[in-house]
Amino acid sequence: MDRAYTPKKLLARGGEVVAIDASEPMLELARKRLGPSVDVRRADLNEPLAFDDERFELVICPLVIHHVNDRAAVLREFFRVLRPGGNVVLSTQHPTTDWLRKGGSYFDVREEEDVWKRGDDSYTVRFWREPLTSLCAAVAEAGFLIERLVEPLPVETMRERWPEEWGKAPPRARLPPASPSQPAAA
Ligand SMILES: C[S@@+](CC[C@H](N)C(=O)[O-])C[C@H]1O[C@@H](n2cnc3c(N)ncnc32)[C@H](O)[C@@H]1O
Numbered sequence: 686m687d688r689a690y691t692p693k694k695l696l697a698r699g700g701e702v703v704a705i706d707a708s709e710p711m712l713e714l715a716r717k718r719l720g721p722s723v724d725v726r727r728a729d730l731n732e733p734l735a736f737d738d739e740r741f742e743l744v745i746c747p748l749v750i751h752h753v754n755d756r757a758a759v760l761r762e763f764f765r766v767l768r769p770g771g772n773v774v775l776s777t778q779h780p781t782t783d784w785l786r787k788g789g790s791y792f793d794v795r796e797e798e799d800v801w802k803r804g805d806d807s808y809t810v811r812f813w814r815e816p817l818t819s820l821c822a823a824v825a826e827a828g829f830l831i832e833r834l835v836e837p838l839p840v841e842t843m844r845e846r847w848p849e850e851w852g853k854a855p856p857r858a859r860l861p862p863a864s865p866s867q868p869a870a871a
Contacts (some may be wrong), residue, residue: 690745690774696722703741705730706749730759739768747776751812756820760827773829779836783814792816 692702704715705728715725728734730753744763753759763773784791794815801808817834824831844851 690743692719692723695743700743703736705734730762731755734762734766736766738765740766742768742771744771744773746773748778750775750820751777751814752810754813756813756815757823757826760823760829764828772832775824777820778812778814780814780816780820783812787814792818794819 692704695702701724702719702722703724703726704712704719705726706712706715707727707729709727712725712727715723719725730749744767746763750756750759760773767773780791783797784793787797789795794813797812797814799810799812801810821831839847839851839854
């Protein structure tokens with residue numbers, strides 16, 4: 686994500702920041718990292734948001750929407766709580782990666798399961814896969830115009846840790862130059 690959109694930078698620009706997540710441990714982590722200047726609250730995106738219409742200028746939703754059952758409903762809620770001219774910055778898992786990992790058709794819309802391992806513990810994580818056609822249609826039907834779609838390239842530090850995957854990325858020299866306002870690859 687564009688680093689200009691970190692909560693600390695938004696606060697430094699004089700913004701009021703409200704952070705939400707459904708998980709108490711994540712909220713605790715956010716409170717520790719962000720301190721008292723950010724209003725951190727529990728909210729489940731499977732439910733309507735408890736915010737007034739046109740309350741915000743910007744919604745940032747990194748890597749969450751694919752965990753939500755009704756993506757179209759969440760996007761409508763984002764539109765409702767944004768002022769006219771407001772923006773959403775959204776990131777999600779790439780549907781091609783989901784397709785390569787889970788099989789079936791790229792166009793499948795269905796709930797999938799991953800098991801994340803950490804030490805001796807393992808966690809089952811559920812998410813929705815859907816093609817860009819379907820997610821982009823939900824974005825447009827909620828009332829938004831898509832200004833930019835960015836597919837980030839691997840960061841430089843990945844070269845050492847996963848050299849094989851790094852080698853598959855196209856040489857940067859062959860890519861079209863980024864426009865000055867384009868976010869750097871995350
Ligand atoms: C991959 S993590 C991303 C966390 C964080 N946004 C970030 O970018 O570092 C997915 C997050 O989505 C949250 N989440 C999943 N389902 C949710 C829901 N229905 N409502 C709100 N948050 C949800 C999880 O609790 C988890 O914190």
